[in-house]
Amino acid sequence: MDKIQHKFIDIRGLKLHVAEIGNTGAPVVVFLHGFPEIWYSWRHQMIAAADAGFRAIALDYRGYGQSEVPAEPQKATFNDLLEDLLAILDFFSISKAFIVGKDFGTRTAYFFTLLHPERVSGIATLGAPYVPPGASLGSRHVSEGLYISRWQTPERAEEDFERFDVKTVIRNIYILFSGAELPIAEEGKEVMDLVNKGTPLPNWFTEEDLETYAEHYKKSGFLTPMQVPYRSLSESIDVSNVVVEVPALLIMGGKDYSLRFPGMEEYLNEKAKDYVPNLETVFLDEGTHFVQEQFPDQVNRLLIAFFNKCQTT
Numbered sequence: 269m270d271k272i273q274h275k276f277i278d279i280r281g282l283k284l285h286v287a288e289i290g291n292t293g294a295p296v297v298v299f300l301h302g303f304p305e306i307w308y309s310w311r312h313q314m315i316a317a318a319d320a321g322f323r324a325i326a327l328d329y330r331g332y333g334q335s336e337v338p339a340e341p342q343k344a345t346f347n348d349l350l351e352d353l354l355a356i357l358d359f360f361s362i363s364k365a366f367i368v369g370k371d372f373g374t375r376t377a378y379f380f381t382l383l384h385p386e387r388v389s390g391i392a393t394l395g396a397p398y399v400p401p402g403a404s405l406g407s408r409h410v411s412e413g414l415y416i417s418r419w420q421t422p423e424r425a426e427e428d429f430e431r432f433d434v435k436t437v438i439r440n441i442y443i444l445f446s447g448a449e450l451p452i453a454e455e456g457k458e459v460m461d462l463v464n465k466g467t468p469l470p471n472w473f474t475e476e477d478l479e480t481y482a483e484h485y486k487k488s489g490f491l492t493p494m495q496v497p498y499r500s501l502s503e504s505i506d507v508s509n510v511v512v513e514v515p516a517l518l519i520m521g522g523k524d525y526s527l528r529f530p531g532m533e534e535y536l537n538e539k540a541k542d543y544v545p546n547l548e549t550v551f552l553d554e555g556t557h558f559v560q561e562q563f564p565d566q567v568n569r570l571l572i573a574f575f576n577k578c579q580t581t
Contacts, residue, residue, distance in 0.1 A: 285333055297367075298362075300370065302373045308477075328484075366389045418459055523553075
């Protein structure tokens with residue numbers, strides 16, 4: 269961890285936090301986090317990539333972690349993330365990179381690839397497949413109590429979270445999202461009510477890890493994270509071709525709750541390669557939604573093998 273360097277760069281009017289490790293001039297891997305994650309969620313993968321001869325870069329999205337919060341968080345969009353990513357590559361004079369996305373970082377990674385295929389050597393995603401622009405998968409057909417539905421409503425998540433300290437909110441989300449079932453709150457309950465006070469953290473997530481996340485969210489708050497992704501899911505992207513041609517890898521935990529979305533397994537088995545013809549899918553049977561933190565060595569081996577394969581074909 270001490271070898272990872274940190275810097276703040278001016279990107280489109282905001283100071284964004286970037287972590288990096290590896291030699292300048294080496295092939296680049298850019299890591300895009302999900303929620304409630306930050307750059308730190310990629311700590312194991314960054315070190316492994318650097319040890320394998322790559323330059324690893326992980327950012328905190330605008331309004332996340334140590335990156336500056338926009339003046340109007342409620343107006344943040346997915347397009348902001350896409351333009352930020354392009355500006356970061358240009359800032360570092362990176363002409364082409366591997367893009368790795370987790371959770372809603374999958375959406376960011378794939379949409380960026382659609383817009384700028386010449387800048388992407390290959391794409392790897394964890395915890396969620398590619399869903400073409402304008403399409404949706406599963407969440408529309410689940411109860412109103414689903415966390416996504418609840419958090420799309422302005423101020424509802426904020427009011428739910430404000431009943432607890434930041435550390436408890438992060439603890440509860442990590443516990444919920446590590447389960448094999450969809451987090452759905454009953455009528456009259458909120459998402460935070462789904463976790464009993466005495467429920468332990470997953471055994472692969474330490475109190476030190478929790479403290480790191482909590483300290484960052486104390487700084488950033490939850491306004492921007494609730495806006496992007498949850499309140500921006502209907503945002504459109506203007507592309508004529510929704511098929512992604514670059515080499516692609518999807519890593520899913522066999523116990524990832526997202527597999528419970530209606531139609532998800534059918535989509536992965538029958539439809540995913542219609543939109544990503546060069547896709548390889550790997551399941552880690554005991555993996556949850558946080559598979560890269562739960563089984564870092566297995567994920568690292570899969571990612572490095574994928575990067576190396578892309579470079580030799």
